[in-house]
Amino acid sequence: MLKSLLIANRGEIACRIIRTARAMKIRTVAVYSDADSNALHVRQADEAVHIGPSPARESYLVGDRIIAAAKETGAEAIHPGYGFLSENADFAQAVIDAGLIWVGPRPDSIRAMGLKDAAKQRMIAAGVPVTPGYLGEDQSPERLSREAEATGYPVLIKAVAGGGGKGMRRVDRAEDFADALASCQREAASSFGDDRVLIEKYILSPRHIEVQVFGDAHGNVVHLFERDCSLQRRHQKVIEEAPAPGMDEATREAICAAAVRAAKAVDYVGAGTIEFIADASDGLRADRIWFMEMNTRLQVEHPVTEEITGVDLVEWQLRVASGEPLPKAQDELAINGWAIEARLYAEDPAKGFLPSPGRIDHLALDHRIRVETGVEEADAVSPFYDPMIAKLVAHADTRDVARTKLMHALDQSYVAPLRTNAGFLFECLDCSEFALGQVDTGLIERAGEALLPAAELSQAVLDAAARRYRRDWLDWAGLDLNEQHRRAGLFGFRLNAAAKDTIDLHGRGGKGVGSTMGFDKPFGIASTMTSEGEILVTDRGVTYTFDQRPTTGGAAGAIGDGAILAPMPGRITAVEVAAGERVATGQKLVTLEAMKMEHGLTAPFDGIVAELDVEPGAQVSEGRMLVRVEKAE
Ligand code: ADP
Numbered sequence: 001m002l003k004s005l006l007i008a009n010r011g012e013i014a015c016r017i018i019r020t021a022r023a024m025k026i027r028t029v030a031v032y033s034d035a036d037s038n039a040l041h042v043r044q045a046d047e048a049v050h051i052g053p054s055p056a057r058e059s060y061l062v063g064d065r066i067i068a069a070a071k072e073t074g075a076e077a078i079h080p081g082y083g084f085l086s087e088n089a090d091f092a093q094a095v096i097d098a099g100l101i102w103v104g105p106r107p108d109s110i111r112a113m114g115l116k117d118a119a120k121q122r123m124i125a126a127g128v129p130v131t132p133g134y135l136g137e138d139q140s141p142e143r144l145s146r147e148a149e150a151t152g153y154p155v156l157i158k159a160v161a162g163g164g165g166k167g168m169r170r171v172d173r174a175e176d177f178a179d180a181l182a183s184c185q186r187e188a189a190s191s192f193g194d195d196r197v198l199i200e201k202y203i204l205s206p207r208h209i210e211v212q213v214f215g216d217a218h219g220n221v222v223h224l225f226e227r228d229c230s231l232q233r234r235h236q237k238v239i240e241e242a243p244a245p246g247m248d249e250a251t252r253e254a255i256c257a258a259a260v261r262a263a264k265a266v267d268y269v270g271a272g273t274i275e276f277i278a279d280a281s282d283g284l285r286a287d288r289i290w291f292m293e294m295n296t297r298l299q300v301e302h303p304v305t306e307e308i309t310g311v312d313l314v315e316w317q318l319r320v321a322s323g324e325p326l327p328k329a330q331d332e333l334a335i336n337g338w339a340i341e342a343r344l345y346a347e348d349p350a351k352g353f354l355p356s357p358g359r360i361d362h363l364a365l366d367h368r369i370r371v372e373t374g375v376e377e378a379d380a381v382s383p384f385y386d387p388m389i390a391k392l393v394a395h396a397d398t399r400d401v402a403r404t405k406l407m408h409a410l411d412q413s414y415v416a417p418l419r420t421n422a423g424f425l426f427e428c429l430d431c432s433e434f435a436l437g438q439v440d441t442g443l444i445e446r447a448g449e450a451l452l453p454a455a456e457l458s459q460a461v462l463d464a465a466a467r468r469y470r471r472d473w474l475d476w477a478g479l480d481l482n483e484q485h486r487r488a489g490l491f492g493f494r495l496n497a498a499a500k501d502t503i504d505l506h507g508r509g510g511k512g513v514g515s516t517m518g519f520d521k522p523f524g525i526a527s528t529m530t531s532e533g534e535i536l537v538t539d540r541g542v543t544y545t546f547d548q549r550p551t552t553g554g555a556a557g558a559i560g561d562g563a564i565l566a567p568m569p570g571r572i573t574a575v576e577v578a579a580g581e582r583v584a585t586g587q588k589l590v591t592l593e594a595m596k597m598e599h600g601l602t603a604p605f606d607g608i609v610a611e612l613d614v615e616p617g618a619q620v621s622e623g624r625m626l627v628r629v630e631k632a633e
Pocket of ligand 1: 164166208
């Protein structure tokens, strides 16, 4: 068995690999860029090596530096994780040439599956069904358009070197073909340096079904059943599960056997995934499932497979890389229950899912389910990399219980002040199609706004939060609406007064593309007060922040020393006193305008203005000392 391992990755997958390596008593070496100098994977590893500046091109993608780091630290092997260099055959070869162990398939297997057309040719030879279409050398527009015609519209033009959902164009009508081809070729040339394309039949009601395979260096290959990753946004996976809803035994057997044939066709060693596309217009049927591509690495969504099989896939990778045979034979593997994974991202659904990087001041994830993360509270989501915060993975005996657990977890977690997609994930899990297992890759696009989380917290939830914090937030109900707005003080948040009478907290009626299925249990309101006195309330996955810090100098903290601090960032609009002036309790000292509201800051006790450190018009940051009052003798 290996004694030491360098992980050529960052974030949650680096932490995930470190966890298993540690359990196997393998020494771990992390690598990191400038931005990651204090990242969780660096803190968790036994050793860490700096490999360059923040941009991945200058650090995590520089193979030579990573190999040098392994040499320097005496690491025996390199695990690439996913993304970055994981499917780079030249890097895999360089690792091997440097006398190190590559935790992954042979470089030739990576190459064989690297180009979509060559991979499909091999699969056809191995008897694996592939999507109907054209894979030829002749790339002339005339030939390609004739082949599109012969395949039958709609078709998908795909860059042979494509990946990550890039370099694909759906074409519905012959007259649109030429333009779509030209734009696909341009994108392919600029993104992959290769403008060749292939044509595929565009599958209507497509479902993304993939099979986890595993090979060892002794010629054994097993499968670990299928995953369903059909819930996608712009060809990116959002929620994944295992097994696939609606999969019968015969169909499962057929596609898993095809996946094993595919892996054997390229002498596959290690963890890999065979991705299939299914035409689900009439349920899942073996003769309507086709090979799409092979990912020659560990997948982001591998935990759902681990949950239903009880196998630690990283452990298997490390054993296989050490030369051991697969720990289990096919007939020792079985499906136990159901697992669903949601990818929690720092991104803002209200702004077209734009990344929302920054410091995570508050982070509480529900650890009653499996959480894979690369950050802790007070860490940052870096703008340089994928803005994933965590993967939340629920496992249960049945799909519906796993789904409900995951929704519950989203509803019991807080992330602030970053915007996240948690509310969107919640709505996806709650929508009736997902609840019924009727998901195809177009669901999110068709649903559109219906899956976007509410912009406003319901009055009922707000009232409940106010009730919970009654001692701090006295007689909320008695306040007029303006005062409620003022206290809500939420960034960009408005009270949803109209909903006041219609939302029943315990009914928590659903919205969106269908009714709520199963999620009708009153979970209570997840709310917490931070040390700064903000109240965080999570509802349907969305964390709302209320600033209820005292707006007068009469705050408990101020009474002792008489220092009046800015309770929030804002602008000083008036200074009512002068240094040395005698003031009485409650007398207004300065006025701060913040969030379009004026806050009068008053003297906490009778005394003298000992310090005055602001003038009208000054912009002040939160916590800045403005005035200090000293007790009069
Ligand atoms: P990439 O390598 O860029 O990820 P894939 O070939 O894996 O591209 O396809 C990505 C996604 O595009 C699939 O998960 C599926 O949603 C969609 N897709 C791919 N091929 C087809 C097809 N023939 N018909 C319909 N949708 C497809």
